[in-house]
Amino acid sequence: MSFQHHGERESMDPELRKLFEDRIAEKSELLKRFDDERAGTAKREYPDGRIAADDDGSLTFKIGADADKGVIVIEYSKPTAWVGMHPQQAIELAQALIKHARSIAKEPLTMCLH
Numbered sequence: 001m002s003f004q005h006h007g008e009r010e011s012m013d014p015e016l017r018k019l020f021e022d023r024i025a026e027k028s029e030l031l032k033r034f035d036d037e038r039a040g041t042a043k044r045e046y047p048d049g050r051i052a053a054d055d056d057g058s059l060t061f062k063i064g065a066d067a068d069k070g071v072i073v074i075e076y077s078k079p080t081a082w083v084g085m086h087p088q089q090a091i092e093l094a095q096a097l098i099k100h101a102r103s104i105a106k107e108p109l110t111m112c113l114h
Contacts, residue, residue: 034060037077051084059083065100072100 036042037060044057062075085093101109 030060031062034062034077040078055084063096063100065104067104070104070106072097072104 033042046055046057050057056078059080060077064073064075065071066073098109098111
């Protein structure tokens with residue numbers, strides 16, 4: 001997945017980064033973009049234009065689940081303070097998070113939508 005917009009912040013904890021690197025064997029186009037963004041070699045893209053002065057453009061990210069620690073982690077390709085997305089992207093993000101939560105849940109999960 002990727003977010004349409006983001007801003008900068010400190011980088012991710014190395015232990016959480018290792019969580020993803022240990023579990024990914026094959027690189028897709030999004031993973032290549034992720035690596036290029038991390039290295040600073042990806043071309044900045046603004047699919048919907050800029051929404052703020054500090055909008056750095058599209059941002060690739062990974063979602064992973066660690067059953068041993070009981071956590072779902074989102075890893076961004078670069079330091080990020082905020083992200084912006086369309087409503088459909090928000091639904092897709094929620095579905096991905098729910099999928100990972102279900103994969104490691106030790107008891108039934110409940111969800112309430114308003």
